Amino acid sequence: MTRNSAVAGLDDLPVRDELRGKSPYGAPQLDVPVRLNTNENPYPLPEPLVERIAERVREAARDLNRYPDRDAVELRTELAAYLTRTGKYPLGIENVWAANGSNEVIQQLLQTFGGPGRTAIGFEPSYSMHSLIARGTGTGWISGPRNDDFTLDVPAAERAIAEHRPDVVFITTPNNPTGNAVPAEAVLALYEAAQAAKAATAGAIVVVDEAYIEFSHGDSLLPLLAGRPHLVVSRTMSKAFGAAGLRLGYLAADPAVVDAVQLVRLPYHLSAVTQATALAALEHTDTLLKYVEQLKSERDRLVTELRAIGYDVTPSDANFVQFGRFEDAHAAWQRILDHGVLVRDNGVPGWLRVSAGTPEENDAFLDAVRELKKEPQA
Numbered sequence: 441m442t443r444n445s446a447v448a449g450l451d452d453l454p455v456r457d458e459l460r461g462k463s464p465y466g467a468p469q470l471d472v473p474v475r476l477n478t479n480e481n482p483y484p485l486p487e488p489l490v491e492r493i494a495e496r497v498r499e500a501a502r503d504l505n506r507y508p509d510r511d512a513v514e515l516r517t518e519l520a521a522y523l524t525r526t527g528k529y530p531l532g533i534e535n536v537w538a539a540n541g542s543n544e545v546i547q548q549l550l551q552t553f554g555g556p557g558r559t560a561i562g563f564e565p566s567y568s569m570h571s572l573i574a575r576g577t578g579t580g581w582i583s584g585p586r587n588d589d590f591t592l593d594v595p596a597a598e599r600a601i602a603e604h605r606p607d608v609v610f611i612t613t614p615n616n617p618t619g620n621a622v623p624a625e626a627v628l629a630l631y632e633a634a635q636a637a638k639a640a641t642a643g644a645i646v647v648v649d650e651a652y653i654e655f656s657h658g659d660s661l662l663p664l665l666a667g668r669p670h671l672v673v674s675r676t677m678s679k680a681f682g683a684a685g686l687r688l689g690y691l692a693a694d695p696a697v698v699d700a701v702q703l704v705r706l707p708y709h710l711s712a713v714t715q716a717t718a719l720a721a722l723e724h725t726d727t728l729l730k731y732v733e734q735l736k737s738e739r740d741r742l743v744t745e746l747r748a749i750g751y752d753v754t755p756s757d758a759n760f761v762q763f764g765r766f767e768d769a770h771a772a773w774q775r776i777l778d779h780g781v782l783v784r785d786n787g788v789p790g791w792l793r794v795s796a797g798t799p800e801e802n803d804a805f806l807d808a809v810r811e812l813k814k815e816p817q818a
C-alpha cells in the first residue's frame with residue numbers, strides 16, 4: 441500500500457468551473473443546550489407513532505430483496521388525500537410526486553425545467569437552497585428584489601421577470617428566513633408575468649414552496665392549481681410533521697408536471713423504508729397537527745415577547761421568527777450563543793432568525809435576548 445504523498449485540495453480536482461471556490465450548505469450543527477437554528481420541530485415523534493413506524497418498517501424489511509415501488513403509489517395516494525383534506529382542493533395520485541425531501545423535489549424540477557442555458561429566479565432573501573440547487577443543476581440564478589420590509593415587491597418582481605425571462609420562478613410562502621406569507625394575488629400576478637415573458641416558448645414553471653404552510657394563519661395556495669398547468673406547489677414532512685430525519689418532500693401540480701419529472705428521477709429513488717415510514721406518519725396526521733397548533737401559539741408568543749423587549753420582528757406565518765435589528769447581526773448571534781442558545785444568522789444584514797421550540801426552549805431564548813438588550817453595544 442502506498443499513501444498519497446500530497447494531500448489534494450479541491451483546487452487540484454477537475455471540479456466544474458461554477459463550483460470552484462464555493463461553499464456547501466452549512467447550518468452549523470453545534471452541541472449547545474438550546475438549538476433553535478434549523479426550523480425543525482422540537483417535539484420528538486409520539487411513542488405510538490414510533491411503534492407504528494417500527495411495525496411498517498418490519499413489514500417492508502421482508503421485501504428488501506426487491507426494489508421498492510418505483511411510483512410510490514400508496515404513499516402518493518395518501519399524500520393526495522392529506523392535501524385534499526387540508527388544502528381545500530381535490531387532488532389525486534396523478535397530481536402528486538414525492539422524493540427524498542423537498543430539496544430533491546426542487547432538484548428534479550430544475551433538472552427537468554432548468555439546466556444549462558436556462559435560468560431560475562427567486563426573490564431574496566429567501567431559501568438559500570433554491571440558488572444552491574440551481575447551481576448544482578447548471579441553471580443560471582437570478583436574484584430578484586424584495587421590499588425593505590421583506591414583503592414581495594410585485595411591480596419590481598414583474599419587471600425582473602420581463603427582463604430576464606426565467607424558465608423557473610420560485611416563490612416561498614411563508615418565506616424563509618423572513619417568515620412572511622405571500623398573498624395569492626401576488627403569486628397570480630407573477631404567474632401571469634412569467635407565462636407572458638416566455639410566451640414565445642412553452643411558458644415558465646412557477647414553484648410555490650409551501651414548506652411552512654401548516655404554520656400559516658392563512659390557507660394553502662393549492663386551489664390556484666386549477667387551470668394553471670405551469671404552477672407547482674412543493675411541500676415537506678420535515679417541518680409540520682416533525683420528520684426532518686425522514687427526508688420526505690412532495691409536490692402537487694398538473695399531471696403533466698408529474699410525468700415530466702419522471703424523465704429525470706433516479707429509478708427507485710424513494711426507498712421502501714422511507715415509503716413505509718412516511719405512510720406510518722401520515723396515519724398519525726391528526727396528532728402531529730396538534731403539535732403544529734402548539735408551535736403556532738409559541739411562535740405568536742415569541743413575536744409578542746420580542747416586541748415587548750424592544751426588538752423589531754417581521755410578521756411570521758412560519759415556525760420561526762426573524763428579529764432585529766442589530767448593528768452587527770453576527771456579533772449578536774455569537775452573544776446569544778454565549779448564553780447557550782443557537783439561533784440562525786442567515787446573512788440578512790441586521791437580522792437573525794429563531795425557530796419556535798418547546799415553551800422551555802423559548803423561555804431560555806427570551807431570557808438570553810433580554811440579557812442581550814441590557815448588555816452594552818446590544
Ligand SMILES: *Cc1c(COP(=O)(O)O)cnc(C)c1O
Pocket residue numbers: 479540541542543544567612616649651675676677678679684687688689
Ligand atoms: C426547510 C425547507 C424545506 C425543506 O426541505 P426538505 O428537503 O424537505 O427537508 C424546503 N423549503 C424551504 C423554504 C424550507 O425552509
